[in-house]
Amino acid sequence: xxxxxxxxxxxxxxxxxxxxxxxxxxxxxxxxxxPGLVARRVDPKVLTKLSRRLRLGSAAITGTNGKTTTTxxxxxxxxxxxxxxxxxxxxxxxxxGVTAALxxxxxxxxxxxxxxxxxxxxxxxxxxxxxxxxxxxxAVLNLFRDQLDRYGELAYTGKVIASAxxxxxxxxxxxxxADDPLVASLGRSARRPVFYGVDEPTLDTxxxxxxxxxxxxxxxxxxxxxETVYMGHVGVYDCRHCDFSRPAPEYRVSRVRLEGAKGSExxxxxxxxxxxVKIGLPGLYNVYNALAAAAVAGEAGVRLxxxxxxxxxxxGAFGRVERVKAGDRExxxxxxxxxxxxxxxxxxxxxxxxxxxxxxxxxDNDADGRDVSWLWDxxxxxxxxxxxxxxxxxxxxxxxxxxxxxxxxRLKYAELPxxxxxxxxxxxxxxxxxxxPPGETLHVLxxxxxxxxxxxxxxxxxxxxxxxED
Amino acid sequence: xxxxxxxxxxxMNLYGDRGNVISIKKRCxxxxxxxxxxxxxxxxxxxxxxxxxxxxxxxQDREQALLAEDLSGSKGADLRAIVEDGGVxxxxxGGYQLMGHSYETPEGQKLPxxxxxxxxxxxxxxKEERLIGNVLVRVRAPETGETREIVGFENHxxxxxxxxxxxxxxxxxxxxGNNGKDGTEGARRLNAYGTYLHGxxxxxxxxxxxxxxxxxxxxxxxxxxxxxxxxxxxxRAFSSVAxxxxxxx
Numbered sequence: 001x002x003x004x005x006x007x008x009x010x011x012x013x014x015x016x017x018x019x020x021x022x023x024x025x026x027x028x029x030x031x032x033x034x035p036g037l038v039a040r041r042v043d044p045k046v047l048t049k050l051s052r053r054l055r056l057g058s059a060a061i062t063g064t065n066g067k068t069t070t071t072x073x074x075x076x077x078x079x080x081x082x083x084x085x086x087x088x089x090x091x092x093x094x095x096x097g098v099t100a101a102l103x104x105x106x107x108x109x110x111x112x113x114x115x116x117x118x119x120x121x122x123x124x125x126x127x128x129x130x131x132x133x134x135x136x137x138x139a140v141l142n143l144f145r146d147q148l149d150r151y152g153e154l155a156y157t158g159k160v161i162a163s164a165x166x167x168x169x170x171x172x173x174x175x176x177x178a179d180d181p182l183v184a185s186l187g188r189s190a191r192r193p194v195f196y197g198v199d200e201p202t203l204d205t206x207x208x209x210x211x212x213x214x215x216x217x218x219x220x221x222x223x224x225x226x227e228t229v230y231m232g233h234v235g236v237y238d239c240r241h242c243d244f245s246r247p248a249p250e251y252r253v254s255r256v257r258l259e260g261a262k263g264s265e266x267x268x269x270x271x272x273x274x275x276x277v278k279i280g281l282p283g284l285y286n287v288y289n290a291l292a293a294a295a296v297a298g299e300a301g302v303r304l305x306x307x308x309x310x311x312x313x314x315x316g317a318f319g320r321v322e323r324v325k326a327g328d329r330e331x332x333x334x335x336x337x338x339x340x341x342x343x344x345x346x347x348x349x350x351x352x353x354x355x356x357x358x359x360x361x362x363x364d365n366d367a368d369g370r371d372v373s374w375l376w377d378x379x380x381x382x383x384x385x386x387x388x389x390x391x392x393x394x395x396x397x398x399x400x401x402x403x404x405x406x407x408x409x410r411l412k413y414a415e416l417p418x419x420x421x422x423x424x425x426x427x428x429x430x431x432x433x434x435x436x437p438p439g440e441t442l443h444v445l446x447x448x449x450x451x452x453x454x455x456x457x458x459x460x461x462x463x464x465x466x467x468x469e470d
Numbered sequence: 471x472x473x474x475x476x477x478x479x480x481x482m483n484l485y486g487d488r489g490n491v492i493s494i495k496k497r498c499x500x501x502x503x504x505x506x507x508x509x510x511x512x513x514x515x516x517x518x519x520x521x522x523x524x525x526x527x528x529x530q531d532r533e534q535a536l537l538a539e540d541l542s543g544s545k546g547a548d549l550r551a552i553v554e555d556g557g558v559x560x561x562x563x564g565g566y567q568l569m570g571h572s573y574e575t576p577e578g579q580k581l582p583x584x585x586x587x588x589x590x591x592x593x594x595x596x597k598e599e600r601l602i603g604n605v606l607v608r609v610r611a612p613e614t615g616e617t618r619e620i621v622g623f624e625n626h627x628x629x630x631x632x633x634x635x636x637x638x639x640x641x642x643x644x645x646x647g648n649n650g651k652d653g654t655e656g657a658r659r660l661n662a663y664g665t666y667l668h669g670x671x672x673x674x675x676x677x678x679x680x681x682x683x684x685x686x687x688x689x690x691x692x693x694x695x696x697x698x699x700x701x702x703x704x705x706r707a708f709s710s711v712a713x714x715x716x717x718x719x
Contacts (some may be wrong), residue, residue, distance in 0.1 A: 371623045373670050376489030405707035
């Protein structure tokens with residue numbers, strides 16, 4: 001079927017293509033949002049028009065942590081299933097980024113090259129994207145305190161996301177994390193909620209971390225009773241005061257074995273059966289990402305065998321977790337976004353003997369979150385304990401970033417030794433690599449813009465590629 | 471033995487309030503002063519031991535309503551009495567707002583405060599922005615009369631207006647402070663302090679931390695003196711933030 005000619009749409013696509021070409025030529029970045037902006041100016045309905053032409057509709061993934069990784073996992077699964085998906089994979093997750101992705105996937109007449117749309121969407125942009133795009137599946141991963149200066153408050157963010165449910169087509173699925181109380185409570189406003197969750201009592205941390213953001217019942221405000229706490233406020237819970245409790249998950253993971261940097265193994269149960277799954281990404285948070293990806297793919301009609309294969313073949317997402325070979329050493333980049341993620345990374349790598357060489361780089365630009373008070377919610381005290389018990393003999397951390405001095409104070413008050421304080425990111429990565437013994441790995445824990453800077457330096461040293469080639 | 475009473479620690483843990491608790495605790499421990507932290511939850515009573523420091527942090531709107539109700543009974547009255555008696559109290563953001571006469575939510579619900587400070591807080595009007603960013607404040611230390619600067623980060627929708635019976639904690643050099651209009655930041659009466667600065671406040675302003683500790687300890691021993699500590703790391707953190715915000719002066 002060839003789409004009817006639409007002069008305005010044609011002009012929008014053409015304009016966007018020139019913008020994309022210019023942006024790459026001028027090296028102003030990956031060219032991942034400007035073309036969307038241009039196309040929308042020429043034809044405000046460009047997103048609606050293009051998304052309607054996708055044979056299998058679209059899926060959108062939102063939430064504080066794991067959007068990019070989960071989206072990439074779904075993409076890999078769809079690939080395994082022979083479904084071609086267009087996605088906005090370079091982290092351009094506002095409505096302009098989604099538009100740009102669809103524009104670059106279209107022929108000049110507007111016919112799509114892909115079967116399906118797969119988008120990671122910033123929490124605040126969900127209503128706008130849902131209003132303009134046919135979203136068959138909307139997944140909400142989790143809601144943690146993250147860049148509150150942008151969004152106001154968590155409960156409000158939940159309301160914003162739920163306000164988009166009405167724009168989903170009849171039969172559209174809302175895929176929700178049953179283990180995050182606020183996210184699970186959104187199921188009450190969804191016509192067809194689909195829940196996923198982890199059942200693995202051995203992973204109980206035994207306590208709500210200091211960073212727990214929403215441990216009160218989202219319905220009545222009473223403190224929730226937790227049977228299991230996996231991370232932050234995520235776990236198996238129940239409200240003793242009203243009828244709210246953790247919904248029974250349709251997609252679930254059990255028998256989880258976390259094997260540090262090597263990855264994890266678990267049993268995946270779905271409405272269509274069970275399968276043993278291995279993923280090559282570290283930490284429980286990536287088990288959650290894989291589970292969410294399985295639920296999205298399952299709802300899109302992908303068979304279990306292909307879900308399992310796609311997850312098994314998945315490598316890693318841009319910058320979130322990335323290994324870079326740096327001569328006879330290795331740099332292992334782990335993006336830091338908020339206290340929960342930071343705690344998980346510390347728990348996975350640093351409290352074991354694995355991470356002996358560590359560089360932490362904290363920036364406070366808009367994209368990092370300008371408020372660094374969350375550093376005090378990170379459980380560095382856990383590291384001090386591990387050191388005391390002889391579980392780690394890591395060298396004192398090198399600290400860098402615009403807020404390197406704040407990080408140094410935080411380490412001091414956790415009674416951890418403070419290594420070199422080198423605010424300049426370029427100097428810090430060079431110095432930390434030089435201090436890493438040959439054959440060993442440098443664990444780099446940067447916030448978003450610090451990660452871009454460090455990647456840039458590594459790239460200049462000949463160790464990695466610019467991100468739009470990723 | 472110094473007792474830190476962390477009010478609503480399980481609910482009002484936004485914006486790294488934990489940094490304030492850790493700062494006080496460590497700066498006592500490093501000097502060999504025994505210290506304990508007691509979390510005071512909803513419906514629990516405050517139980518002073520004689521040498522106390524009370525911390526009241528910031529929360530989200532939904533929690534503010536629960537707290538206002540909890541404070542409307544004997545707990546609020548106890549807190550008022552503690553302040554009148556010269557007890558050391560620090561309220562940050564949401565806690566600070568509830569130490570005034572009233573706090574109005576964005577939905578128009580007017581919550582009663584404890585009335586420790588002669589001030590009230592109005593909600594952000596529809597066209598107004600949240601007041602967010604790094605802050606540099608000039609504070610006059612009443613004990614010595616000297617002027618010092620403190621840095622922090624503010625993030626609040628509410629606009630606080632001081633009455634006649636309360637003094638501001640300091641004057642804003644960079645940032646918004648109480649309401650973004652009159653150049654005042656925070657409030658102080660006797661040994662009760664209120665501020666919008668988190669970020670966290672105490673780690674980068676260790677002299678203020680020591681001031682609180684000293685005020686609390688002197689309640690049982692008037693001649694108590696604090697040993698000085700090496701604050702080089704904290705000083706660098708202060709200077710780096712002060713230099714960063716100075717660009718906006």
